Amino acid sequence: KAGVTQTPRYLIKTRGQQVTLSCSPISGHRSVSWYQQTPGQGLQFLFEYFSETQRNKGNFPGRFSGRQFSNSRSEMNVSTLELGDSALYLCASSTSGKETQYFGPGTRLLVL
Amino acid sequence: AQSVTQLDSHVSVSEGTPVLLRCNYSSSYSPSLFWYVQHPNKGLQLLLKYTSAATLVKGINGFEAEFKKSETSFHLTKPSAHMSDAAEYFCVVSAVAGSSNTGKLIFGQGTTLQVKP
Numbered sequence: 001k002a003g004v005t006q007t008p009r010y011l012i013k014t015r016g017q018q019v020t021l022s023c024s025p026i027s028g029h030r031s032v033s034w035y036q037q038t039p040g041q042g043l044q045f046l047f048e049y050f051s052e053t054q055r056n057k058g059n060f061p062g063r064f065s066g067r068q069f070s071n072s073r074s075e076m077n078v079s080t081l082e083l084g085d086s087a088l089y090l091c092a093s094s095t096s097g098k099e100t101q102y103f104g105p106g107t108r109l110l111v112l
Numbered sequence: 113a114q115s116v117t118q119l120d121s122h123v124s125v126s127e128g129t130p131v132l133l134r135c136n137y138s139s140s141y142s143p144s145l146f147w148y149v150q151h152p153n154k155g156l157q158l159l160l161k162y163t164s165a166a167t168l169v170k171g172i173n174g175f176e177a178e179f180k181k182s183e184t185s186f187h188l189t190k191p192s193a194h195m196s197d198a199a200e201y202f203c204v205v206s207a208v209a210g211s212s213n214t215g216k217l218i219f220g221q222g223t224t225l226q227v228k229p
Contacts, residue, residue, distance in 0.1 A: 004155075033215040042222065045204065055214050056129025088180040090155055097214035098206075100146070 001027055004104035012110045015035050018079040021107045025093030032074040033101060034066060037088040046089075049074050050097050054087075062105050086111045114139045114205045118220035128229050131190040133223045135203030138184065144206040145186045146217070147177055151199045159201075162186060173197070198227045 005024045013019050025032050034046040045058040049068035066076045072093075078085055088108050092101035119134040137143055144163050148156040158170025167179045177188045186203060200222045207216040 006155075031215050033217070035217075043217075043219040044214045045207075045218075050214065056216055056218070085118060092156075092217075094215070098208045100161055101215075102158065102216060103148070105155040108153075 004091060004102055006021065006089075006091055006104040006107050007108060009105065010046070010108050012112065013081050014040075015081055015083060016112050017081050019109060021076045021078075021089055021091075022026035023074045023076070023093075023104060025074070028060060028095035029095055030072050030103075031094045031097035032068060032072065033092045033094075033097070034074070034076050035090045035092065036060075037090060038086075043046065043090070044102075046076070048097055056075055081111045083111050085109065093104075114143065114207050114218050115204065116145075116203045116205050116218060116220040118201075118203050118223050120223050124226040124228060125195065127195055128192050129186070131193045131197065131225065133188040133201050133225065134185050135186045135188065135220060136209075137186055137203070137205050139205060140163045141209060144208070144224075145177075145179065146174070146204040146206070147171065147186075147188050148202045148204055149199050150202065156202065159188070183190045193225075193227045195227050195229065198225055200224050 007022045031050045033048040037043045047057040052068045063079045068074045088106045090106045092103045096102045115138045117136045138197045147159040148163045160169045162169045162179045203220040207213045
């Protein structure tokens, strides 16, 4: 089976812009979780989607949003970018959200 | 609430010597625990997982971990380090309890493993 894929792999944006990141889960996996990784805060949970519905959400501001499509692919959007949003954004998929999660390679976002 | 603490932020070993990466966990119920590895500029790769079937868990690349409930520990070991083991290692606990908190993993702060020739 193909693994989790994320596009793009790298992004450079300026403050105030918005960005959309994409994640394609492993075939058959219906749950997609998103995480932010920074040197200062480590890995933090953003949200989880299952069957096109957000089921769980971490402690991030409303500028961070997402959605999931009927084929389980997920997108994450960050509006009004801030310098502190510079991070590696990782998505992970699992069968139903309760089992082992498998991670994609990540999207590295740099906000200038 | 669940949490994990990795006791060492940096571990340095010589090639061919044993590896020990320490992790303590806190959980109000029987936990699901994982070790993931992250090589530079890469995503996270699952090394092994504990889900209460056996306390000694064998993973990929010769790694194993032992779940000790009395010590609330889940340390990662390998008998002989290889240069390719140099990476960052994360001890992780699942936040899922029953049907709530789905899809959420809680990560330790990570341990950087350096392997010297």
